[in-house]
Amino acid sequence: MSGPPKSEPGALDSLEWHARGPEDVTRRLLSSALVVFGERGFDAATVADVARRCGLTTGAIYARWATKRELFEAVIEHASAQRMLLLIKSVDATPAEKLSLLGANLLTTSRDDTRSLWLEACVSGGRGGPGRSEIVHAQEVEAEELAEIVTAAKDSGVIDPSLSTDAIVFLCQSLGLGTYMAMQVQTPERPRPPDDEWSKIVARLIAAIGPQH
Numbered sequence: 384m385s386g387p388p389k390s391e392p393g394a395l396d397s398l399e400w401h402a403r404g405p406e407d408v409t410r411r412l413l414s415s416a417l418v419v420f421g422e423r424g425f426d427a428a429t430v431a432d433v434a435r436r437c438g439l440t441t442g443a444i445y446a447r448w449a450t451k452r453e454l455f456e457a458v459i460e461h462a463s464a465q466r467m468l469l470l471i472k473s474v475d476a477t478p479a480e481k482l483s484l485l486g487a488n489l490l491t492t493s494r495d496d497t498r499s500l501w502l503e504a505c506v507s508g509g510r511g512g513p514g515r516s517e518i519v520h521a522q523e524v525e526a527e528e529l530a531e532i533v534t535a536a537k538d539s540g541v542i543d544p545s546l547s548t549d550a551i552v553f554l555c556q557s558l559g560l561g562t563y564m565a566m567q568v569q570t571p572e573r574p575r576p577p578d579d580e581w582s583k584i585v586a587r588l589i590a591a592i593g594p595q596h
Contacts, residue, residue: 411437412444413461416454421499425455425507425514452513459504459514462497463521478536479589485532485555486585489562490575498563505560526552543594551592 415437419428430451434441448454476484508515529552536542542551569575576584 408443409447413458416458417462417500420455420458420503424503455513456517458500459517462500478532478539479541481532482536482589483585487582489559490581498566502563529555540594542592546592
């Protein structure tokens with residue numbers, strides 16, 4: 384019975400990566416895996432690819448996750464936390480500001496790695512592959528956070544209280560996933576819209592669900 388692949392030449396040995404701290408190593412591995420799985424997909428990506436990207440050994444990975452599937456599922460949880468970071472950081476913002484920030488953030492290029500991984504996870508989960516339960520859970524957590532924002536926006540008069548909170552949350556999540564897909568097929572002939580034009584559209588959408596006068 385064969386064990387995990389041997390460490391790659393030139394990768395950090397166990398003493399060196401232990402010296403850097405286990406939490407730091409775990410974060411580096413998850414960040415690297417997020418990029419590798421996003422770029423190559425679950426089937427084509429290998430544990431060795433992830434280890435090489437951050438200069439660690441495969442032993443550092445197998446010490447944390449027994450299989451590539453377990454690593455992939457851990458990365459989905461990591462990506463979910465990244466997706467929710469904006470909401471957490473903007474805790475002091477008004478409901479209207481949060482909605483605007485969420486809309487503007489859909490086109491933020493710094494989220495490209497997370498976007499690619501999320502699409503791969505959705506495709507894999509939709510086929511019954513790894514990550515389905517993590518995707519479902521992440522969407523549920525995000526929906527709860529969005530519902531709180533929408534409820535607060537209704538209470539403050541930003542959103543029409545007669546509109547369904549569930550429907551608005553579904554719209555927000557649909558826009559998020561749809562934007563991820565659209566960003567993957569950009570071309571020079573049809574590039575992403577400028578930030579100012581996008582912000583105007585987001586503001587118009589928010590105004591459209593506002594109270595009717």
